[in-house]
Amino acid sequence: MKFKRLKLSGFKSFVEPTELRIERGLTGVVGPNGCGKSNLLEAIRWVMGEGSPKSLRGGGMEDVIFAGTQARPPRDFAEVSLLVDRDAQEAGEDQAGEMEVTRRIERGAGSAYRMNGRDVRAKDVSLLFADAATGAHSPALVSQGKIGAVIAAKPQQRRQLLEEAAGISGLHARRKDAEQKLRAAENNLERLDRILGEQA
Ligand code: ATP
Secondary structure (H helix, E strand, O other): OEEEEEEEEOEOOEOOOEEEEOOOOOOOOOOOOOOOHHHHHHHHHHHOOOOOHHHHOOOOHHHHEOOOOOOOOOOOEEEEEEEEEEOHHHHOOOOOEEEEEEEEEEOOOEEEEEEOOEEEOHHHHHHHHHHOOOOOOOOOOOOOOHHHHHHOOOHHHHHHHHHHHHOOHHHHHHHHHHHHHHHHHHHHHHHHHHHHHHHO
């Protein structure tokens, strides 16, 4: 999966609609302290489904919405779109190509996701990125202090890093899903057996 473009509007300090093209190879973001470099990385993590406001340096999820300054009123919503490109090997012939994932949050209304303009569930977005061995918690996104955290990580956390790198974390999510469905089916069967037993 390649990231091709990031669009932000009303997200943290990016109050005006802003578009960044992500070219092939290494991308560096430079600028003075407080200009919004970390906010960009947080926007990528947020659109990929980050659910913890704390890891976005906020108290609540609505803190990602532009809070206003002395000169500008606050915004009512924040929206981030990430354009990704997937090849046939990764996504299958029919799903290959560009896909735009959008997350939008409105004050008092929570957040919603779209893929190529179609409403989808948060789970669809996290599976899309997990299958590509990336995602909001991917070790490929190295934020400040992360190197120290990796060095101090417990064996279980290190294993998660290796599984991400090996591209199997998407399989774990699907397995959990399948196990839940299996349990629900077993419960239904048990109920059915009981009802049949009562009628006999
Ligand atoms: P440094 O180099 O110091 O790490 P940085 O370039 O990474 O800085 P960020 O931490 O991304 O900068 O941006 C911080 C700026 O974003 C601050 O000026 C802060 O006021 C602003 N900011 C964060 N959240 C919001 C918000 N919800 N509304 C408006 N501005 C915000």
